[in-house]
Amino acid sequence: MPPAQPDPEPPPIHRLLELIKSEPDPATALSHLELLVSTRPAFPTPQPLIFHLLRRLATASPSHLPRLLGLLPRMRHRPRFSESAALVVLSAFSRALMPEAALAAFRDLPSLLGCNPGIRSHNALLDAFVRARRFSDADAFFASLSHGAFGRRLAPNLQTYNIIIRSLCARGDVDRAVSLFGTLRRRGVAPDRVTYSTLMSGLAKHDQLDNALDLLDEMPICGVQADAVCYNALLSACFKNGKFEKAMRVWEQLLRDPGASPNLATYKVMLDGLCKLGRFKEAGEVWSRMVANNHQPDTVTHGILIHGLCRSGDVDGAKRVYSEMVKAGLVLDVAVYNSLIKGFCEAGKTGESWKFWDSTGFSGIRDTTTYNIMMKGLFDSGMVNEATELLAQLENDTSCSPDKVTFGTLIHGLCENGFANKAFKILEDARTSGKELDVFSYSSMINRFCKDGRTDDANKVYENMVKDGCKPNSHVYNALINGFCRACKISDAVKIYTEMAGNGCSPTIVTYNTLIDGLCKAEKYQEASSLTKEMVQRGFTPDIKTYGSLIRGLCRDKKVDSALSIWNEILDADLQVDVIMHNILIHGLCSAGKVDEAFRLYLEMKEKNCSPNLVTYNTLMDGFYEVGSIDKAASLWTTILDLGLKPDIVTYNTRIKGLCSCNRTPEGVLLLDEVLARGILPTVITWNILVRAVIRYGPIQI
Known part of the structure; x- marks a missing residue:
């Protein structure tokens, strides 16, 4: 047996010190320090070196900070630091969402770093609780400041209150945040820019935009200068809430403010918001101003404009911006290409889309969303084979894989192009192989089968959907109800309606209108009337489709007076009655032999600038012939010819x-x-x- 090899000699002290300084990985540098302390316990490690490593770990590897803190007590010549070192440690734990580590370090600051926690350290721990959304701990710690629960009584400063206001806003308790804000001056603390911007952001996010705008107006009165961060928060909130006029008011105020000016983030907010609201003219003006003020747009900014131009249909403009990006040497990301592919597909320029599609392949940035967008564009252009071939290509792509949107796009596209059986095969293959399918995939298939009169197949898909744990929505139920009604399977339609309510899916106006119309066509007028009453009781207001079905049903049931009563309700409700509605009632009146009343309705129709059509004249002419009014019928024939019908x-x-x-x-x-x-x-x-x-x-x- 060979003799045991002795442990290798550790590097000399100067070499270890050099390794600690020069090692690029702070965790490895920490290992060198641990070796130094364990092998040279008497050596006083230079305090600046420890502090330098402390800062490096705090920046790059905060999870390793507890190792360094645990090493300090083992040093014979224990270093003593100022509170600045404590702030480095606590702030790092706060950013890394490590509140427990922050609390442990805070409690042992005197023994670990040789310093007592001041208000700044307390604020750092408070911030750690808030960032980690441990609001109850934050509240308890804030309350302890004045009671001295952690050894010292400290008066909260402005930073403390700013953190607490941020905490209240983050949990949606903006009323308490406003109340605390209102007490600051009485406590001898003057709010600063951070206080205002924090509260404004919180108010704006919780539907109190007007109150946030009032704070912006208050700032100069109280001697606080708003900066771009304040304006950006408000602009973002205005656009998120669709308040174009208010957003432009804030923008104009920023441009007039001598103490603030738009930064690149401001321009991004403006461009994104304006494009999403369809205000492309204003977006172009903001872009011109940005360039004129020497703000160099980056990839994201260009991407926002390209996306907006594509949404507006100006794909040629989007392509020009794309060319500018290429000339400027900017790195194009997949989001830019996806916007361009979608824009050109929607503009019917699939050939151009293919070019951008190829570019994503050459650049190696193609993702699942790219496939999904391209598939949809191809289906919309009727290029079914090309679209389905992309599925095979996606399944062979090692960088991405099909998702639920992919299957939804494929199934919907095939159904819309008349390939129901092929869509059904893809649906079943995905189901049996455990792929995730969303409600859109199922509803597309059900809707297609129902339109094709294949209600049994549609019902089977519905049953599998429920069995697979995918909860049907109102679109699914409405498609089934409509399919069964069209197939004259009214009892099945009612059964689905009952299941809809039982499964916690609220009926919509479409649900009621579809089933009421189906009941009327099945001559179940009493059930249709009862359903209409239920609809009103649930807070729905009957619309023109509801009334049309009821009038048609009552007329078929020879209850013309009731139909006229509903007609008067329509007029009283000031609903717009079209030619189809007039024709329904005219037909009902003529069928009941009330041709003169039908003719009066025809005259009223003309007075209301609702032009009668050929169906109107056919119905009235037939009505007059039926009652023997040959001359009036002949007059209508002449009118048809005179009108050029x-x-x-x-x-x-x-x-x-x-x-x-x-x-x-x-x-x-x-x-x-x-x-x-x-x-x-x-x-x-x-x-x-x-x-x-x-x-x-x-x-x-x-």
């Missing part, structure tokens, strides 16, 4: 039927010649009218 087969059938009913069959036959001459195909109804006329009046003499 083109009679359809329904018009001709009505006219032929009317002529035949008063023994003017030869004229009806002549109209048939006109029908054929115009290239209009007669229907079974046309021939039935003529045959019945022959049976009734005998052979036709022309």
Whole structure:
């Protein structure tokens, strides 16, 4: 057995000191210091060297700070530091969200660093609690300051109050923050810029924008100069709340303020906000001002403008900005390319989109969002094969993989382009392989199946969706209800409606309108009426679609007076009634033999600048023929021709039927010649009218 090798000699002291100073990794430098202390315990390590390492660890590796702090008591010549060292340690723990480490260090400051915690150290620990969102600890520690719970009674200073106001705003307790702010001057503490900007940001984020703007106006009165940070916070809040006029007021105030000026962050906020609100003219003016004031736009700023221009449809302008970025040597990120690809796809310029798509591949920055955007653009352009090929490419891409948006885009795109079976296969493959699918994927599939009359398949997808733990939303339920109603499966539609309420999904106005219309078409008028009452009780106001379904149903049920009553409700509610609504009631009145009332409604219609259409005239003409008012019916025929409306087969059938009913069959036959001459195909109804006329009046003499 070979003899044991002796431990290697540690490097000499000067070499260890040199390693501690020169080692680029602070954690490794700390290991050298630990070796120095363990092998040379009598050596007094230079205090500046320890403090330098302390700062390096605080900046780059705060998780290693406890190791250094634990090493200090082992030093025979223990260093003593000022409170500045304590602030370095506590602030590092605060930034790293290590409140427990901050509290432990705070309690042992005298033994670790040889200094007592002053108000600045207390503030650093308070900040650590707030950053870590340990608000109850922050409140308790703040209360302890005046009670001396940590050994000394200290008066909070402005920084203390600023941290507490930030804490209150962060948890949404802005009323307490405002109350505390109001007491500062009575406590002998004058708010500064940080106080104002903190409170303004908190108010703006919690729907008290006007109060935040009042604080901005108060600042110069109280001798506090607002800076770009204050203005930026308010501008961001204005745009987030869609308050364009208020945002421009703050912007103009900033431009007039001699003590503040926009910085690059301000311009980013302005450009982003204006573009999102569609104010591209103003965005262009802000961009020009930014460049004129020598603020060099970076990649993010260019990206904001490109995104805005693409949203506005000005893809050529976006491409020019892109070219400027390339000329300026800026590094283009994937967000810029994604905006360009989406913009050109939406503009119908898929060929240009392919060029940017290729660029993302060459640059190696293509992500899943890029695939999803390109897929959608291809589907929108009808390029189904190219879109589906991207799925295979994505699945082979080692840098990214399909997500729920990918599958939603594919399934929706295939469904919209008429490939329901292919979409269903992708849905099922994704389900069985454990891929994440969202409600959009399921709702797209259900909606397609319902539109194709495949309600059993739609219901199967719905059942699988629930089984997979994906909660249906109102779009899913509405699609199913509509599908069942269109397929005359009204009991299934009602069943889905009941499940909708039972699963905690609130019906929408679309839900009610769809089911009411379905019930009316199924001649279940009592159930439709009951559902309408339920709809009103739940706080929904019936709209023109609701009323239209009810009037059509009542007219079919021969309850024309009730239909007229609802019509008067519509007029009283000042709802805009279109030609379709007029036609529904005119048809109902004519069917009930109330042709004169129908004609009065037609005259009112013209007075309200609601132009009657061919359906209106067809219905009235048929109504007059039915009651024997041949002249009035003939007058409407003349009106149709005078207005330049083109009679359809329904018009001709009505006219032929009317002529035949008063023994003017030869004229009806002549109209048939006109029908054929115009290239209009007669229907079974046309021939039935003529045959019945022959049976009734005998052979036709022309």
